[in-house]
Amino acid sequence: MDGTSILKDVKRGVVSLIYLFYGQERLLLEEAVTALTQLLTPGGTGDFNYEKFDGKTSTPAQVVNAANMLPVFAEKRLVIVTDAPWFSSEKGEEEGSQKHLYLDPLIEYIGNPSPSTCLVLVAGEKVDGRSKAVKGIKKVGQVVEFTSLRGMDLNKWLDKSLRQRGKKAQSGVFDYLTLAVGNNMSALEQELEKVSLFVGSAEEITMQDVKETASVNSTLNVFNLIDAVSKKDGSAAILQLRELLRTGESDRKIFYLLVRQMRILLQIIPLKKRGVTEAQIASELGLHPYVAKKGVEQSRNFTPQELIQALEILRDVDEKVKTGRGDSLALIEGAIMRMCVKLTDK
Structure with a gap:
């Protein structure tokens, strides 16, 4: 499943028990995490049923303990792990090794996840699809790679982002921007912010506006x-x-x-x-x-x-x-x- 499909599911209230998010397009990934947070924990990061871990400093056992806790006055808890290092080939587990024992609590949890918790594991740009943990998540949840949007999908995203700023774009503006900047959505978001500030109160962004503000290649x-x-x-x-x-x-x-x-x-x-x-x-x-x-x-x-x-x-x-x-x-x-x-x- 891709990043845009996840966002559509969340909007419909369809949530999996476990997500493994990874990929180069971090802006789209963060949008998915934010959508899940807004849906499951209306109180945001201060909600009783929200818990966040840094994968660099936390252990799988600590994450599993949090995921097994029952929600307070709600149907679900949301547990998020950022920078989870447990799914790349370098961290892949081997039978009988210390790595395997270290990941054992997480692998056991994946085999029998709590029905009252949504566990979101955010990894790096790549994961090892051969690992037991990744294979297990695919069976009970979703493994989602976030790649940059392209073509009409990217233009629709740009249009939505611009309209949130109260602006609209002249025909051809988005094609020019994606050629000038590429399809890195974080860079494109910065260019939209820059040109929006440049035009001030004007509602329409013209090709000339973008040519004057965009960093071109x-x-x-x-x-x-x-x-x-x-x-x-x-x-x-x-x-x-x-x-x-x-x-x-x-x-x-x-x-x-x-x-x-x-x-x-x-x-x-x-x-x-x-x-x-x-x-x-x-x-x-x-x-x-x-x-x-x-x-x-x-x-x-x-x-x-x-x-x-x-x-x-x-x-x-x-x-x-x-x-x-x-x-x-x-x-x-x-x-x-x-x-x-x-x-x-x-």
Whole structure:
């Protein structure tokens, strides 16, 4: 089961006796823990039926003792263990070993959990699915990996988070954000907070607002470089290249991003002639929606012949760099200037 399914179950009041939560997306994981806390212990962390342990300093026996206690004036207790170290391969139990004896109380509890307790075990990014404890939890409860949302699911989450701030987003904003930041939900949450503060009392967040506030990556910045090339503006293209270098990107990474985008544009042109939609282009070429959108826009400024010429120029640079026949950055700058001049010869 995934993180979003757990949240749906909790909203319906469906709760398992034991949960093992793990995974990279900690924001979504914390949302699930909060939802369970609000449902089972209305009094929050001060509730008589709420108990929390730090797995780094607590033993399985202490956790089991708490889980076996009866609730006070309620149907269930909630016991949460953070940073539980007992489910990774490094901590996996072995028959007859000290590790096995250490985990024995927890394994016994998993085999016969208290019907009046919800035990939530929060592990790290990975768990060992072969361990007795993990296998046991799968039989009586839920083992849930929290991974980042993607596509429409991520956009829906972003929309919900923004509306909680009393804001809404202009079309394309979420696609731009996820390309600029990635699908790390904690980072995206920070960007939403930043842009919400930036617009002040305005209800709608525009693409320009996000472009002014978001921390962008090199994939986005290379679009500006290609825009300058498409306009045959060599000076602006070199300035964009140097701006990318100033932010810490390597010249070789910029080079390969430039090659990749030129190849994408060459693929987009025939698809456009066939009447393929922007969404279909993204799907067929396996592109992020914003990359497809930007590619469609940029492809209007090139002919297939120009893109082939550009790729030939870039291939020449790659060969020279790999054979030690010139400085990488100087060759890339020279190629950009050649592209801006040579591409005018149709």
